[in-house]
Amino acid sequence: MSFADFSILKLLANTIDILLVWYVIYKLIMIVKGTKAVQLLKGIFVIILVKVASDKFHLQTLGWxxxxxxxxxxxxxxIIFQPELRRALEQLGRGRFFSRTANQEEENQEKLVExxxxxxxxxxxxxxxxxxxxxxETGMNDYIETGIQLDSKISSELLINIFIPNTPLHDGAVIIQRNCVAAAACYLPLSESPFISKELGTRHxxxxxxxxxxxxxxxxxxxxTGSISLTKNGELHRDLxxxxxxxxxxxxxxxxQKIKQTSSGLWNWRGKKNG
Structure with a gap:
């Protein structure tokens, strides 16, 4: 094997190594995204910055x-995150640490829609x-914290019971996160658009x-009126x-979701199943 071949193989190995490390970090960020672990990571980052600054300015006591x-x-x-770490190791043992199978995700989304x-x-x-x-994709934890946290499995019966008039949770919004009812009675920001019809109420x-x-x-x-409406990307679809x-x-x-899975299918460990 020539020196040039050896250099190419080493470069290829280093590239694969960097890509794998990047992918692991990306997936770990996705796992903690929208959870309380994010605040913990922010705290660790601040401590590291303080440590670097104390070393630079020779603040020995603070550095210690x-x-x-x-x-x-x-x-x-x-110790604090022992349950989460155990769950992650269990998923790793089942080969599902980095991604759910396409079938599982599709079933969960179908149940959510139904x-x-x-x-x-x-x-x-x-x-x-x-x-x-x-x-x-955009986290809604700031709005979840304004309501009553439930962390309950999604079901039509639960949603109906929440909004029954004169019950403690009926006033406000329900936020669904990761196919679960995260919280009820949440406050959402009101649109200040001048183009909204005056006949629309606070919910809209x-x-x-x-x-x-x-x-x-x-x-x-x-x-x-009992009419059904849906909003997305600042657009209101009324009377559906x-x-x-x-x-x-x-x-x-x-x-x-299927489009997203298709685009990221090459990165999944187990790949997308047929059907």
């Missing part, structure tokens, strides 16, 4: 303190006002407001029939 915090902090992290469509159809027929926002303004600052899909059921609403929701949550 930061060194002890980093030394014992990682042990504390292992649950929302069934609940919305029920509430629309009975003129039960509702506001449901589905998180996508809140739905438009959240669609202007996130990529979420938000569904509104009017308490006065039940079938048209379900088709639009499926297109946003199922079709778009």
């Amino acid at each position: 303190m930061m060194e002890q915090v980093l030394l014992w902090g990682f042990l504390a992290i292992i 649950s929302i469509a069934k609940a919305v159809d029920y509430m629309a027929k009975r003129r039960i006002g509702a506001l449901i926002s589905v998180e996508r 303004r809140a739905a438009l407001g959240i669609s202007e600052v996130t990529d979420s899909i938000t569904i509104i059921v009017s308490e006065e 029939k039940a079938e048209a609403f379900k088709d639009m929701l499926s297109n946003e949550l199922l079709v778009q």
Whole structure:
């Protein structure tokens, strides 16, 4: 083997090594995205900056303190996040640490669409006002924290019960995160657009407001008319029939998910299953 061949192989190995490390870091960021672990990582980053600054300006006492915090902090992290680490190791053992299978994700999204469509159809027929926002890429934790956290599995029965009038959670928005009902009675930002019809109430303004600052899909059921509306990307789609609403929701949550899976399929460990 020539020296040139050896150099090419070494360059190829280094490139693969860098890409794998990048991919692992990216997936870890996706795992902690939208969780309390993000705040912990921010705290660690601040401590590291303080440590670097103390070394640069020869602040020995402060530097020693930061060194002890980093030394014992990682042990504390292992203890605090023991359940999450155990769950991650279990997923690694099943070969699903880095990604869910395409079939699993599709089944979850189908269940989400069916649950929302069934609940919305029920509430629309009975003129039960509702506001449901589905998180996508943009995190909605800031808005989740304004409500009552539930962390419950999605079901049409749960959604209907939440919005029954005169119950503790009916006033406000339900936010769905990772196919679970994350919280209810949440406050969403109201749109300040001057082009909104004055006949639209607070629910529609809140739905438009959240669609202007996130990529979420938000569904509104009017308490006065029982009409179904949907907002996305700052657009309001009003007076949808039940079938048209379900088709639009499926297109946003199922079709778009399949496109995303197809584009990232080459990066998955197990690949996309047929069917």
